[in-house]
Amino acid sequence: MRFLHLLLLSFCLINGAFAQQKINPNGPTFSATGYVKDAKTGKPIQGANIVVLNVSKGYVTAKDGFYTVQLAPGNYILRFSHVGYRTKQDTISLQKTLFREIVMEDDSKDLEEVVVTSEAPDRNVRKIEIGVSQLTIKSIRRIPPLMGEVDIVRSLLLLPGVTTVGEGAPGYNVRGGSADQNLILFDDAPVFNSSHLMGFFSVFNPDVVRDVTLNRGGVAAAFGGRASSVLDVKIKEPDAEKWSVNGGIGIISSRLAVEGPIVKNKLSFLAAARASFNDFLFKIAPPNLRGTKANFYDLTTKFKYQPDEKNTITLTGYVSKDIFKLASDSLSGQEINASSTQFNYQTMNAVLRWNYFMSKQVNLATAVILSRYRADLSSPDSSNAFRLESGVWHRQIKSDLTLTPNETHQWQVGVSAIDYLLQPNTRTPGPYSNVLPVDLDRERAYELAAYIQDEWKLNTNVALVAGLRYSALLNRGPASVRTYQENGPRQDETVTSTQTYGAGKIYHSTGGLEPRLAIRWSVGEGKAVKAGYSRLRQYIQQVTNTTAALPTSRWHLSDQYTKPVIADQWSLGYFRNTADNAIEASGEVYYKTITNAIDYRDGAELQLAQAVETQIVQGSGHAYGFEGLLRKNKGRWTGFMSYTYARTFLTMDSPYASERVNNGNPYPANYDKPHTLNVLATHRPTAWFSMSLNFTYSTGRPTTQPAAIARVAGVLVPIYIDRNQQRVPDYHRLDFSMTFEQNPLKKKRNQSSWVFSIYNVYAHKNAYSIFYKLSPASASDAYKLSIFGTAFPSLTYNFKF
């Protein structure tokens, strides 16, 4: 790379010298010439304006960034400016021909990243959709990281309407939806478990992420299959011009990424790996934790092939694997004696995408998507050894056609077909084990969908996106389906018959329409009112009776007993940009109903239940809330403040006591956290130093507290009455980070940066959980477990060359 760079530079010098001679016909003038380049990437900047301040003469740089200014001898000030760059002044004393290379700094440090993502700064008020947030990887890097790990999912928690059941819990909750109701797409492939290390970090390598879009309100008709939100994580396009390597070393994981052209401007490639080497943390831990093993790695690759201007083919590959071993069986949920439990889980995704740009009016995008998630749980003790395996296979083909016949309409139509194969838990005993094998029936289905959408600009002020999606689930054999007594709860004892279906036989189908609508009405300069309605249907659910899902938690398809989850959402918002889009403010309200919401029965056992319908209940839910956001995008200080008020209630009623929760009365969902406040402030006094502060506050999540105590056979038994009637204490935390980058003016090629951060600056012992225990040795009966009960400093080194 360095070799290439030198070549390029020397070529420029020759070219410059030649140019200088050409433009000097006669007379007492000299030339000031040179190249204008990007400080970070070294790319030439075309079309930069050069103004000679003393004489008010203007020039523009050529395609290769070259400029020539012809002036009489004397002293001058040249001002260089270009959109997206900081204006720069250069004082020259022109007594002979001068060659000056000018490097310009990207002004993304001042401006908000919307500029970098080539989006208009007034996107907030111009876009039609409501409830959509976009984060670029640059803005995510500003957020003080936990243990130095830049984390996509953790950064989402700063957005209004996004919450988690606990610090370090896997998944997140959006506007009253459970964690499995979020469709997480990594370059179009669904991710079934977005967490590394049981939930502390997310599976997306920040080095390859281009941007992240969370749709929590106006989900476009092109998306479907989950009831709450769509998180679209896009991998960046490999650089087709030059090779580069970057990476980082942190206390949790280390990263290395390489990208560049295989055939310049035709075929390019990107590969990024990340692995944790944190076992040493447990080796220095207290002895009872020394058996703990926690490691992960992930590898992302992307090929991009552009045979001509009309066709682009990309191939994305992703592998991630986690090993988590605990020196006890505390989490296994299996009634088997074990000295240790090991979780293994892995995701493998592949996406082949062909984009055919037929004309300015027509674009066709087709993708073949494979996604596989496998999790297993094992115990090594020979006589009781077992391995519990489960998996989800998702194979999809989809095609989207975009038609832009004129300025006012943009039509989009598409079809999608998914083939699901779910392997619920299969237990295999070890060679000398007494454990019985269990093989639960596989679940198979096709999920089909078709949609049409029109983005219609009615007039300069009003625009709308109207879409209609039809989706259906076709369950197919082989399968055996139970019939239960008509008047009784669904349980193993009330099965009247079992019907078996052969391979390929469609034995059940369900489906329905999903209308989507978003309207934007611009009520004035920088002011917009938006409204939206959407219906989302979900056919694949994760069923669990724990507050946060384990990697091995069971996925289950809708069938004749488990009805699809349907969410209807209405939202209304007001958006305002002022001070040349430097200040953004918005307020949104929403109301949502959830039909066929799922919860578990009291005492449910889900892992090895032959029939999930005997362990879960379905009912209704409703959620409502307000989300307010104030953001400053420009200046040395940038940041935002968001406040969310959100409530979620579920009602599980049934004629049978065993299928009721809290006697059929509404109760707050596990993730019902009424108040959330997030503040992020970044100060960037120079191009090579920045610091950020992040404060977060939220109401504690609901928990169930014992109402009474009984003593049975010498054992003190807590008695619980109703689910989720109390709350853990409120959560609050302050984080801090500092980033030292090299001065981009001094060194152009090899860049490195240091990130120092402190998580939980004032060491607040936030409650991860509250538990109750009566012990004669202690005068307390309730305890609080804090996971990050102290300030957590970390240091990360990043490099790029």
Add this chain to the structure above:
Amino acid sequence: MVLVVSCVTEFQPDRVSIPTSLIVEGQITDQAGPYSVKLTRTADYSYTSLNLLETGAVVTISDNLGNQEVLTEQSPGGTYSTAANGIQGVAGRSYKLTIKTKAGNQYESEAELLQAAPPIQKLYYEYSVETGGVSFAKNQGWNVYLDTKDPEAPGNYYKWNWTHYEFTAVCSSRELKDGTITGLGCCSNCWDITRCYTCISLSSDVNINGQAISRQPIMRVPYKSTSRYYLEVQQQAISKGAYEFWKSVKGLVNNTGGLFDAAPSSVQGNLHCVNDPTTLVYGFFGATGISEQYINVDRSDGQGVPDVDPVIVVPQPSACVVCENSLYRTPNKPRWWQF
């Protein structure tokens, strides 16, 4: 989920209160009686709460052949026992408990089928050094395991209890101001009894039907002496309902309320109120098959000095104290006592 950085602190939650409900505990077994049933009342969840006794109730055990016995209340009340020559449990019959309280409420248990327990095939122990506890000190001990064979038919549920007897020469003790302990000798042979009530050890044959249950951990023998440790182990065959009840109890006792813990649910048991279905009642009346075995754990291979209890000085000559038969002490020689 435990991580290096986690910490546990005391917490004061807001109190919740509910009306008190009846708690029932008791069982009939296929071993000789008398059997007892204890009735108490729920109390607020607090370490200072007391579970009051339910006195003056009429308690009856009946079987499916029409045999029945009304239990007599023992002083100081709350505990009701069968007569020494009264009803005895027989495998294959089912048993039911009915209660009429002083307040006039009638409670009834479900009919519980008594199943015989398979014999304990093997009791054995292994020496190990483990670390744990608050101080993370190394701790020597002997893990006692049990092997048994599950019957071919499915639907077997097990619970294990252990009882340790230790010969004692001191029947009364008190601590003096200087920290030494003084005591009085026993007037007869006497054994101290140690049990663990909160160690609920359960298994079902759902995962291992018809096969051996092996290396079922029973308890860990502490290195408090180099003498042999006498241990009786009881293997109970319980009903599915009893298994589920105890499993819920165990789950609740061990639940740390973590994100990955199963959410707590109410434990009801197998009783209900006949005259008012909305009246809650907790507890379990079981019909249990029992098989027993003993083991003497040889502790002579322990390393170093055992972690002995403080020495009790018995001044000579002094009066003796009667060895009272109770939950904690007995003058009766244990069943398999050899030395």
